[in-house]
Each structure stands twice: as structure tokens, then as C-alpha cells.
Amino acid sequence: MARMTRSATARETALLAAQMQQKEAQPSIRATTATSGGRPMKRNGIVGEPAHKRLKTTGRTTRMNDAQELPHNLVSATLLSELQDKSAPIKLDTRDTTIKKEEIDALSNTLQNTVDKATKAASGPREKEKRSKKTNTYGLTPGISPFPDWAHPTTDECEEVNRLLSTVHGEIVAPTTIPEPSLTVTGCGEVPSVLDALIRTLLSGATTGNNSAMAFNGLVQRFGILKEGVGKGSVDWDAVRRAPLKDVFEAIKRGGLADVKSKKIKAILDMVYEENQQRRDMLLKGSQDAPQDLLTKSEGGKQYEIACADQNFLSLNHLHSLATEDAMVELVKYPGIGPKTAACVLLFCLQRPCFAVDTHIFRICKWLGWVPPDKATEITAFSHLEVRIPDHLKYSLHQLLIRHGKSCPRCRAITGQSSAGWEEGCVIDHLVKRTGKRKGGSMASTEEVKPNGRKRRG
Incomplete structure (x- = not known):
């Protein structure tokens, strides 16, 4: 709507401009008919200018309406005041004028483009400033999981892991x-x-x-x-x-x-x-x-x-x-x-319940199946686990998973069956499926050997 209003205004202004240009050209045309001996008459250097239209000043002659003309010479001061008066109807003088529609359209487009560029230039820095002050939320989705169809971890799964890890690393209380x-x-x-x-x-x-x-x-x-x-x-x-x-x-x-x-x-x-x-x-x-x-x-x-x-x-x-x-x-x-x-x-x-996810927690949570292993990042894992893990377990699980990820021979980064202490086993071994790089091989084996010699798929 605003664009349509500006366009209409530009067209009216273009029509006024065209009329003014024609009126300014008319005295020169009349001057060619007012001749003396076949030559155009000149008075004080102005062709065809009647004496009563001239105003003598100090050493020069000035048109009486020059003071009312705007610098761009599109609208006179009198007409501008009429345009500013919303109660006054806009009067377009179409007498003795032949203005082509193409000319009006071209001038109207030129005026509109000029206004648009000026508006964009004026608002540009503000828009840029607003963008620069925009808060970076890292794509977090507070209260909403980015994986709504991933039903893990359940409360029972969180309770079990917290209990098992506490038997090794001690009970953690905030x-x-x-x-x-x-x-x-x-x-x-x-x-x-x-x-x-x-x-x-x-x-x-x-x-x-x-x-x-x-x-x-x-x-x-x-x-x-x-x-x-x-x-x-x-x-x-x-x-x-x-x-x-x-x-x-x-x-x-x-x-x-x-x-x-x-x-x-x-x-x-x-x-x-x-x-x-x-x-x-x-x-x-x-x-x-x-x-x-x-x-x-x-x-x-x-x-x-x-x-x-x-x-x-x-x-x-x-x-x-x-x-x-x-x-x-x-x-x-x-x-x-x-x-x-x-x-x-x-x-x-x-001291707010908040499940911070570091590299150790992210690794083990993927192995536990608490986040989609092929889709999650540390940030999306944080958003998902923040929703799924009960508040009363966030502090202890955060601490326990970090301790376990740093100390467990099987759950440290880049470990394998040749790692020192591997034979000691892992308290959550039956819950995890380890993937990624392993010591002694590029990827995790799909078959692991437990301390008792039994094999399990992992």
C-alpha cells in the first residue's frame, strides 16, 4: 500500500513537472513571432519578456517568480503550499498541453527510483545496526527438543545410569x-x-x-x-x-x-x-x-x-x-x-538445573543412544537432553559422565581392546554401543569381548 501511494505521488509530480517545462518553453516560442525587421526582439537580454514582468534590482533584472521556484524546479512554492494543504484539491492544468503518456511514465519511474534509493540509504544503516545487535542464540530451542521423535533418555534410563556411575565415582550431590x-x-x-x-x-x-x-x-x-x-x-x-x-x-x-x-x-x-x-x-x-x-x-x-x-x-x-x-x-x-x-x-x-554438554558427555550420550548418533551435534544434544533429563539428575549426571569419560578405559576417547585397563570392563558396558575411532583400528569393532570371555554385539 505504501509503495502504491508513493508511486501515485511520483506520477502526479511527473505530470506537474512536464507541464511546468512546457510553460517555460512557451515564452521562447512567442518571442520568435515578436520580431523587428525579421529579428527576435530582446529586452534587457531576455527574449520576449514583457516589461511588466521584469523587476529591476541593483544592476540586474530578475524574474518576479524566481524567488518562489524550488532548486529542482519541479514545483513552485505556492503550489507546494497547496500540496501540503491536504484540504486543497490538486489541480492539474491540462489546457494547451500535449504530453505523451510514455514521457509521464518515464519521468514518474525516475522520480520513484530516486525516492526509493534515498529511503534505502537512510534506513540501511539502522537495519544493519539492528542486525549487528541481534542476539546469537546458537539455534537453541528452549523447552523443545530438536528431535521430538527420539524418546530417549527416559527417566528410568537416566536413573539407572546415575546409579551405576555412582557406584564407581561416588554419589554426587549439588x-x-x-x-x-x-x-x-x-x-x-x-x-x-x-x-x-x-x-x-x-x-x-x-x-x-x-x-x-x-x-x-x-x-x-x-x-x-x-x-x-x-x-x-x-x-x-x-x-x-x-x-x-x-x-x-x-x-x-x-x-x-x-x-x-x-x-x-x-x-x-x-x-x-x-x-x-x-x-x-x-x-x-x-x-x-x-x-x-x-x-x-x-x-x-x-x-x-x-x-x-x-x-x-x-x-x-x-x-x-x-x-x-x-x-x-x-x-x-x-x-x-x-x-x-x-x-x-x-x-x-x-545453581539452576541445566545439563551442560561437553565432549565427554556428548560421546557417551551417543553411545547410550540418548541422542541420534548420526544427526546430533553438541548444541542440538544440549537442547534435546535439557528437555529429556529430569532436573534433579542434571547436576549429578553432568559430573558423573565427565568423570567417567575421562577415567574409564573403555569410555575414554579413542580407546580400544588394546588400551590399558580395557580388561577391567565398564559399569555401563551393557548399555552402550561404542562407535568412532578406536585404538588399534580406524573404527569401533562390532564385536567386543567382555572380561568373562563372552561376546556381545556392540
Whole structure:
């Protein structure tokens, strides 16, 4: 509808333009008939211009209606005012004019194309800005399995695996309180501060626990711990934010992947700083457009958040007040933070039931038949298992499957019958069908030998 309206306007404007061009040409035509001795009459350099149409100014002659003409010379100021007056009908003068339809169509199309290009140019940057701010959700489907026809795992299957693994690795119970942060062990988010948990978990990715601990300790040694104020005892993340990238790289280089992780850390801290300042401004102004968690925050909570921002204490602790799905969306928007890292922060720091899927869990869940082995990825497996696994088992199964995937001679990555300890068996051996690369061969054997000498299909 908007396009049709603009097109009609362009056609009317084109018709007016054509008429104006014809009227401007008419005096020149009449001037050829007003001759003196067969020559056109000239008055003050203007052919055929009557004296009463001229206005004398300082040293030059000007047409009386020049001041009313627009730069593009399509519509006079008088006519423009009539067009702007919606109550005034548009009058098109068709007397003594012969205007071809093709000419009108061509000029109308030209005008419309010009308007469209200008509109696109004006709206383009805004549309690009909106796209750049779009939250990256990694294709997650909260509350909905990407494999709705895959009926595993059932609650009974989860209970059985949890029971069997507990006999080997001990019973796992989620802590009721979060321990004080360690300055020597990075962990996977088991700290009170959400920002601490996020960066600790980022540092622990794709490396060993020892390496990630060295990286975190490097940050502590170089940038220090806050000695006073609202963030007392926490890493001085604002000092990390303000430091040159090279300094951050040097601080964490012993942990591996320092080039990538230092850039991610700096980018995350910049974003958190900006968000903290924006939230502070909203609180001070009492903005009604503020996020819901700000509108419902207690007065003491508001003052605490303002104090944090005033002292440049970087914080993501407001995520504690968000629903699990909303907190997940907020976390994965930060550079380098995928569903696995975000889920660990939710599980260990925010203490929400959340089944984080790492490489060990993904491997064993495929062998257990809990996800489609040929279709699932770590991300789709997370979405599926988050729906299928009961909340009360998410913490313990996460911990048990990781321990088992690291220690079991049969369930570690790239193992086979020639692996050390293979003969010891596996407590969930009767439930799994191992696939993928194996030690001593390119693919898993379809036949395995149990410690008692019996064969089973696997």
C-alpha cells in the first residue's frame, strides 16, 4: 500500500513537472513571432519578456517568480503550499498541453527510483545496526527438543545410569551454597560472582585444569585483587578491561590459546562495562523502559548496583534474578561464550538445573543412544537432553559422565581392546554401543569381548 501511494505521488509530480517545462518553453516560442525587421526582439537580454514582468534590482533584472521556484524546479512554492494543504484539491492544468503518456511514465519511474534509493540509504544503516545487535542464540530451542521423535533418555534410563556411575565415582550431590572463589583453581564456574564464573569457564575451555588455573593465576598476579569497596576479594576486572591487549595475553599465555582468549576476555569486559553504566543511568533516571529485573529490584538492590557502577566494579550478578532461559540468552551473546560455557555458569554459579554438554558427555550420550548418533551435534544434544533429563539428575549426571569419560578405559576417547585397563570392563558396558575411532583400528569393532570371555554385539 505504501509503495502504491508513493508511486501515485511520483506520477502526479511527473505530470506537474512536464507541464511546468512546457510553460517555460512557451515564452521562447512567442518571442520568435515578436520580431523587428525579421529579428527576435530582446529586452534587457531576455527574449520576449514583457516589461511588466521584469523587476529591476541593483544592476540586474530578475524574474518576479524566481524567488518562489524550488532548486529542482519541479514545483513552485505556492503550489507546494497547496500540496501540503491536504484540504486543497490538486489541480492539474491540462489546457494547451500535449504530453505523451510514455514521457509521464518515464519521468514518474525516475522520480520513484530516486525516492526509493534515498529511503534505502537512510534506513540501511539502522537495519544493519539492528542486525549487528541481534542476539546469537546458537539455534537453541528452549523447552523443545530438536528431535521430538527420539524418546530417549527416559527417566528410568537416566536413573539407572546415575546409579551405576555412582557406584564407581561416588554419589554426587549439588552444593547448597557456593564456595568462596579460589585463586589457584579455575573450575567451571563454582564461584559467587557471575562474571568471575564466566571468565573462569572461558579459560577452562579446550585445555587442562592445570593450564586454565595457571592462566587465571596469571590474571591475579598481573592485575591484582580488589582490596576494598563493593567488589572486595574479586579480580580487578576493570583493570583487565583498561589494560592493553598485549598485557592480557602475557598474563594468560601459560594456559594456552592466549591469542584468542585474551581478545574474547577484553571484548566481554568492554560489553559488561557499557551494560553496567547503562543500567546505572536507567536506575538514576527511573526509566520505565528499563529491563524488568531493574523495575522490580529492591531499593537496596538498586543502590548497590549504582555503587558498583560508580566504582567501576564490573558485575553480571543481575543475571541471578533472570529466568533460566533468559539468563542463557544473555550469556551466549558475549564473544566466545557458547551453550556449553553458558550452561556451566547456569549450573554451577546460578545453581539452576541445566545439563551442560561437553565432549565427554556428548560421546557417551551417543553411545547410550540418548541422542541420534548420526544427526546430533553438541548444541542440538544440549537442547534435546535439557528437555529429556529430569532436573534433579542434571547436576549429578553432568559430573558423573565427565568423570567417567575421562577415567574409564573403555569410555575414554579413542580407546580400544588394546588400551590399558580395557580388561577391567565398564559399569555401563551393557548399555552402550561404542562407535568412532578406536585404538588399534580406524573404527569401533562390532564385536567386543567382555572380561568373562563372552561376546556381545556392540
